[in-house]
Amino acid sequence: MARWKGIVYIILGAMLWGASGPMMEWVLKESNLSVPFFLTVRLIVAGVCILAFLRISGKPIYTIWKEQSWLKQLIVFSIFGMLSVQYTFVAAIEASNASIATLLQFLGPIYIVIFLSWKSKLFPPRYQIIGIIGTLVGLFFLLTNAKFDQLLISKEALFWGLALGVAFSIYTVYPARLMKEWGVLIVVGWGMLIGGIVLAFVSQIWRSNEWIVLVSYPYNIMTFIIILIATIAFILFLTSMKYISPVETSILSSMEPLTAMVISVIWLGQVFGAWQYVGVVVMLVFVTWLSIAGEIKWKRKGKMAN
Numbered sequence: 001m002a003r004w005k006g007i008v009y010i011i012l013g014a015m016l017w018g019a020s021g022p023m024m025e026w027v028l029k030e031s032n033l034s035v036p037f038f039l040t041v042r043l044i045v046a047g048v049c050i051l052a053f054l055r056i057s058g059k060p061i062y063t064i065w066k067e068q069s070w071l072k073q074l075i076v077f078s079i080f081g082m083l084s085v086q087y088t089f090v091a092a093i094e095a096s097n098a099s100i101a102t103l104l105q106f107l108g109p110i111y112i113v114i115f116l117s118w119k120s121k122l123f124p125p126r127y128q129i130i131g132i133i134g135t136l137v138g139l140f141f142l143l144t145n146a147k148f149d150q151l152l153i154s155k156e157a158l159f160w161g162l163a164l165g166v167a168f169s170i171y172t173v174y175p176a177r178l179m180k181e182w183g184v185l186i187v188v189g190w191g192m193l194i195g196g197i198v199l200a201f202v203s204q205i206w207r208s209n210e211w212i213v214l215v216s217y218p219y220n221i222m223t224f225i226i227i228l229i230a231t232i233a234f235i236l237f238l239t240s241m242k243y244i245s246p247v248e249t250s251i252l253s254s255m256e257p258l259t260a261m262v263i264s265v266i267w268l269g270q271v272f273g274a275w276q277y278v279g280v281v282v283m284l285v286f287v288t289w290l291s292i293a294g295e296i297k298w299k300r301k302g303k304m305a306n
Contacts, residue, residue, distance in 0.1 A: 006243025011255055013236030018259030020230040021089075021098030022268055023222060028094050031219045035090050036203035037210045040196050041223070043086060046231040047193030054185055064182055064190065074190055077175045082188075083195030084167035092164050095157035097270060102260040103142060103280060106253075106287050107165030108172060110135060115169075127289070134286030141279025152276075175238075184238045192231075254284045 027033065054061050064070055085105075092101035110132050117124045124132070143152055151158070178187050200206075213219060237253075257280065264270040 002243045006240045009236045009240035010244065010253065013233045013240060014253050014256040015259045016229045017233035017237065018102060018256040019263055020226050020233060021093060021102050021260045022263040023226050023229075024090060025093050025098040025264075026268065027219055027222050027226065028090070031213050033210055033213055033219070034203075034208075035087065035094055036199060037205060037208050037214075038223070039086055039090050040199045040203060040205050041214065042227050042230070043083070043192045043196030043199065046227050047189050047191070047196055049227075050185055050189030050231065050235075051193065054189060059186070061186060061189070064186060070178065070181065073175075073178050074187065075194060077171075077178060077187065078191040078194035079198055081167070081171040081174050082191035083199060085164070085171040086195065087199070088160050088164040088167045092157060092160035095160050096153045097264060097268075099257065099261045099264045099270065099272075100142070100153055100157065101161060101164065102257040103283060104139075104161030105164045105168040106257065106283060107135065107139070107162065108168035109287055111166050111169040112173060131286050131289045134289065135283055138279045138282030138284075138286060141275045141282060143279075144275075145273035146275035146278075176241075179238060184235060184242075188231075188234055188238060254288070257284070 028035070028038065051061050064074060089101055089105065092104060113124055113128045113132065143158070144150055145152060153161070175187055175191075214223060261272070261280070265272070
């Protein structure tokens with residue numbers, strides 16, 4: 001039963017997060033709101049709502065602030081995990097589109113492989129090399145439509161997309177111990193609020209003249225919907241990891257870019273080339289391969305050790 005709960009959580013979370021991408025793309029392009037302003041409001045409002053819900057439910061939300069070692073980890077996650085993945089994702093959407101941004105975050109496993117290889121000072125095993133090469137081939141098709149002399153996105157979009165992959169890998173791996181100790185909602189709530197406050201001071205949001213745009217119709221309604229479904233998506237994604245394996249998470253997360261692409265094509269009228277669709281499939285297959293082959297390898301090691 002717990003496994004099925006995790007499957008439902010990851011599918012719903014992936015689809016909601018995928019749906020939020022085109023919505024953010026529409027708001028940013030139609031309203032001309034800046035990424036820092038939009039994201040600051042979104043993070044602070046979402047963080048306050050989650051923490052308020054926990055407080056009303058009788059959950060202690062301030063205890064984590066009394067534990068210095070955990071507090072340091074929370075702040076690191078808030079800035080380098082939550083804020084960085086949110087900022088790079090929205091910036092990648094603004095510079096390209098929701099479909100491209102959603103797919104580029106799937107480069108996260110490659111960065112994890114590279115980091116672990118560097119840390120262990122060992123060359124990646126064969127299955128990881130195959131997975132990396134296959135993912136990069138799919139990325140080439142996605143970004144060029146199989147033409148060597150063209151890049152279908154700007155250099156700025158490519159930069160934010162690559163940064164998104166790094167941020168997503170940190171966001172996925174780093175908070176595991178935090179969430180096990182304190183729970184998903186506490187960590188996500190404080191992560192959003194702290195990240196939003198940091199960005200507010202960096203961008204000096206109180207000086208912005210964008211408030212009048214944000215509160216005007218229909219941008220206020222769409223922003224509220226984005227905050228709601230994106231927050232639910234984050235919670236469902238992280239909660240699902242308690243019930244299902246990394247392999248299942250990787251496979252079912254493919255609903256995210258597929259949802260973003262379908263909505264972008266139908267609602268925003270985006271057109272993709274034939275080879276770009278091939279690239280999407282190839283990327284998803286080889287990212288999944290990285291997870292499947294990795295889990296099989298670790299299971300074999302475990303049996304040998306026993």
